[in-house]
Amino acid sequence: MSAGILITIVLVLAIVGFVLGRRRAVATAGGDGRRLHSLPGYYGQSVALFAAVPALLLMAVWLFMQPVVIDGRIGEMIPDSAVPDGGSRGLVMSDVRRIADGIEQLVDQGLVSETDLATMRADFTNVRGRLGEVGIALGSNVSPGVFEAAKVYRDANRTGGLIMTIAVLAVAAACFAWSYLRIKPDLRARNISETFVMALLIGSSLVAILTTVGIVASLVVETFHFFQMYPASEFFFSTTxxxxxxxxxxxxxxxxxxxxxxxxxxxxxxxxxxxxxxxxxxxxxxxxxxxxxxxxxxxxxxxxxxxxxxxxxxxxxxxxxxxxxxxxxxxxxxxxxxxxxxxxxxxxxxxxxxxxxxxxxxxxxxxxxxxxxxxxxxxxxxxxxxxxxxxxxxxxxxxxxxxxxxxxxxxxxxxxxxxxxxxxxxxxxxxxxxxxxxxxxxxxxxxxxxxxxxxxxxxxxxxxxxxxxxxxxxxxxxxxxxxxxx
Amino acid sequence: MYDNPLTKRDAVTKEVKISARGCQVYYGDTHAIKDVDVDIEDKTVTAFIGPSGCGKSTFLRCLNRMNDTIDVCRVEGDIRLDGEDIYDPKVDPVQLRAKVGMVFQKPNPFPKSIYDNVAYGPKIHGMSRNKAELDEIVERALRRGAIWDEVKDRLDAPGTGLSGGQQQRLCIARAVATEPEVLLMDEPCSALDPIATAQVEELIDELREQYSVVIVTHSMQQAARVSQKTAFFHLGNLVEYGETGQIFTNPQDPRTESYITGRIG
Known part of the structure; x- marks a missing residue:
């Protein structure tokens, strides 16, 4: 399931949560809004926030971490022989990613079935030609090691995506249920939404600060690499x-x-x-x-x-x-x-x-x-x-x-x-x-x-x-x- | 002076320093001062009293043409300093302000050293030929401002670092350094505590020896304490003008009586 659909589902859940939460708050107070600690809307808001925020956060972290983890594992699989002279492992990895993409499209368009794919081997099939059919142009023939890695990469991505969907939906549903059930007239719903606003504001300022830190860090790291190759004294004091x-x-x-x-x-x-x-x-x-x-x-x-x-x-x-x-x-x-x-x-x-x-x-x-x-x-x-x-x-x-x-x-x-x-x-x-x-x-x-x-x-x-x-x-x-x- | 009963104050008539006849001031369409006639005497403290917005500060600012700096302000009528019309086109307001000094409500020392604050006026008017003379002028002004003893060891310190009362006395010293003939004071004590107020009042009494002092004040006690002549303004009109003792003990106009007894204002 694609990320867009997943986000939509979570948001719909949040909207439903708002309506239900509000209704439940009014119901627990016996229809008398004055017995509630906060306005009914705040109760709805608390359910909506709990349904959406943790799930979306989990999703963001997952989407960020998954490629890192998978790349690490696939990187180890690629044999040294598959890395051409003068090239780097990074270039091979980007090949793997493109091939995996191509396979995905082949399967999507029904040109290759899942079972065929399992038996397909780079040394027998013209993988480069087949991928060309779906518009993935490769610079050279695909070596068996790289092709196997691409297949594993694709599988891992699919499994990862599936687990993520399940996990996100589970978190959303669980938080929804918990926050819905705890609604009582004396729940301090207004304070919850106040805390959330504060967290949102802190988060926004963190984005700016972290970006600055990130820029500086990348500059510092690359500068460090530079000074490993070139003497600092020359850089700062040479006049040419x-x-x-x-x-x-x-x-x-x-x-x-x-x-x-x-x-x-x-x-x-x-x-x-x-x-x-x-x-x-x-x-x-x-x-x-x-x-x-x-x-x-x-x-x-x-x-x-x-x-x-x-x-x-x-x-x-x-x-x-x-x-x-x-x-x-x-x-x-x-x-x-x-x-x-x-x-x-x-x-x-x-x-x-x-x-x-x-x-x-x-x-x-x-x-x-x-x-x-x-x-x-x-x-x-x-x-x-x-x-x-x-x-x-x-x-x-x-x-x-x-x-x-x-x-x-x-x-x-x-x-x-x-x-x-x-x-x-x-x-x-x-x-x-x-x-x-x-x-x-x-x-x-x-x-x-x-x-x-x-x-x-x-x-x-x-x-x-x-x-x-x-x-x-x-x-x-x-x-x-x-x-x-x- | 505090023990002096108001009625027994000497009421010797002195030479007239500033005379205003038919003075009108407009702020845009607002008629702020209506037909004021007043004679301000030399070597006398004249107090302007009246409720807020009655035009006393506006009239004070007419006397050295400070109202020129306000775009919408228009002055009509005749104001003479020593017989010369100060609103004559031939009169340079800059020269006039050197002769008619002014002290403001809030102490406003420049962000410079104490010395430079006082030396500023003499410098721009070229009153000294050399550093020694300037030093002398500064010392004389600071002594006259009754602040010399407090600051003589730190003339290089910034004027803004002094306390409120000291700052106001510094501003008075700055104003007298240019040897003005008239000193206008616009509520000089309203930002000060009682002790600083007492110091400034004492100073005003001493300044009377040499200058004609005009003071705007909201405090009737202050007017009674420091002035010989008092003018009561109300809604832009000069209601009553006369000996301070007479104004406070035997006002002629019912409005004056209401104001000094606290019924209007």
Missing amino acids: WNPQFRGGSDLGILPLLWGTLYVSFVALVVAVPIGLMIAIYLSEYASKTLRSLAKPAIEILAGIPTIVYGLFALITVGPFIRDWIAEPTGLGSSSSSVLTAGVVMGIMLIPFVSSLSDDIINSVPQAMRDGAYGLGATRSETIRQVVLPAALPGVVGAILLAASRAIGETMIVVLGAGAAAKLGLNPFDAMTTVTVKIVSQLTGDTEFASPETLVAFALGLTLFVFTLGLNVLALYIVRKYREQYE
């Missing part, structure tokens, strides 16, 4: 980046990190002054009408996909800088440059800085401004010497958040900054960033076994640590600021 897919590459992070920081620096030089001045104008000078028009207009910038910014860098800003600034001054001849990527990224960051700083400047108490005006300060004196210093910690936090965006930005630099890893100071030179190299190391048909591909994970982890640090710092500063006026 020259990956060779034949091996013997130089994988120093320094040129990439330099490129990242240089581009981000240029971006912040563009974004911070403009963004701050926008924020000051909007919060201190602009009239209400203008503000209500200008603020959303600026925030449109934040809604433009970064790939569009990248195109803007590639076909407009890049050639412009090359033709009007770099070539006349003889400083460079490439249309992709640090300046191109930095300027465009700066434009992207403007709404970040302006919108956050605007909120922060607005939260400076009016009393501060009154105090300064009362002493005879002009508007700009008040802003420069009283409002901005008061808002400074928050503004710094906003800038750091913008910086962490800049460091992690990918598409603009892929299209705007170039691909040459270089340690240099000329902003008209093409340079490259950590994110660009992660993309380029992972694109193409490569396997995750060589240092050249695994380096992407080490780069990613470094970047992650960087931006995490910046974010933590920004949050710390912003929080410290908040305490000041409360």
Whole structure:
């Protein structure tokens, strides 16, 4: 029975449970709702929850664990001879899975009967041809060992699925019956549903946290593999980046990190002054009408996909800088440059800085401004010497958040900054960033076994640590600021 | 001063510092101040009393054009400081506010050091030629604010770290540092405890030696304690204005009497 049908059955059971539970609650109270501890609906809810939740949880765990267990057992069955030279056991396992799939379809379509299948052997039957009939194309002939493994795999999956169906239905029915029978007027059904809501909320936040943990863990594991193949000191301190897919590459992070920081620096030089001045104008000078028009207009910038910014860098800003600034001054001849990527990224960051700083400047108490005006300060004196210093910690936090965006930005630099890893100071030179190299190391048909591909994970982890640090710092500063006026 | 019976207060008429004639204030369509005429004397503490929303703070803010910072607010009529119309287009409100200082309801020290808080006004008005002079101005202001002894050892500490009463006295010191001629105080003690209130009241009495002080207060006892002249506002009208002793012991208007005896307000 497929998972979808099973889920439907459990849910129907839950709905039935709701109706019956509610009815029973009213009946036990002798038709008088006031004698119940909770509203009748809560009793129905408790039955529905008990019927559905444990069964569905069991099903989720089962579906997650079954492939792991079966793969482990089948993996042991495959003889070493079945693993081709230079290939891996993982590839053979995926063959096994596809063959098992194919057999399933053959049986479903009535092309092969169960009894035939039991006697079918790879060395006598053209398995590859038969599987081709149902659209499963295999790269080579099927070896007997793999075919046997596939048959066992299929059987195990079928048995597993059957047991799961029975177990899930049994759990659902048992919990249903138990929660239905325990309904009494003094059962605290409302508290049960309250506990369930809390569990649901905790579960949701766990999803976010566990995902983060999972991402970090996978990065850390792959980075660990990388450092087993490539010395960490070379990675962190070498100044050359020259990956060779034949091996013997130089994988120093320094040129990439330099490129990242240089581009981000240029971006912040563009974004911070403009963004701050926008924020000051909007919060201190602009009239209400203008503000209500200008603020959303600026925030449109934040809604433009970064790939569009990248195109803007590639076909407009890049050639412009090359033709009007770099070539006349003889400083460079490439249309992709640090300046191109930095300027465009700066434009992207403007709404970040302006919108956050605007909120922060607005939260400076009016009393501060009154105090300064009362002493005879002009508007700009008040802003420069009283409002901005008061808002400074928050503004710094906003800038750091913008910086962490800049460091992690990918598409603009892929299209705007170039691909040459270089340690240099000329902003008209093409340079490259950590994110660009992660993309380029992972694109193409490569396997995750060589240092050249695994380096992407080490780069990613470094970047992650960087931006995490910046974010933590920004949050710390912003929080410290908040305490000041409360 | 507390022992001084209200009726025996000296009632010498002094020079008029600020005179308002036919002053009207509108907030959008609301008519907040209706036709107020008042003469505020030099070297005198004048108290504005009245129930909440009667316009006393609004009128106070007219005297140094703080209402300019509120978009919907419109002031009409004639307000003169030493005979000059302060709403004349030629008058720079920034210059005016240097002459007419203001202390607010809630202590609002800037998030700077104590020294910088006081030095801020003198700095922006270029009142000192060098650091030594500025130090002198700051010390004089802090002494006049009766807070010098408490903070002289920690002038670099942030002003926001002081207690509420100290903060308010710091704000007063900040206001007197620019050598204003008039000091406006908008309920300066409403956020303070009784001890801090007593300190600030004592300070106000001392400030009378040099400045004309206008204080808005909700506490009638405070008005009676610190002021020589009292103005009673009600629903945007100036109901009665006169010697404090006379207002509190022998009010002419029945509304004043009702308010000070606690029947309206």
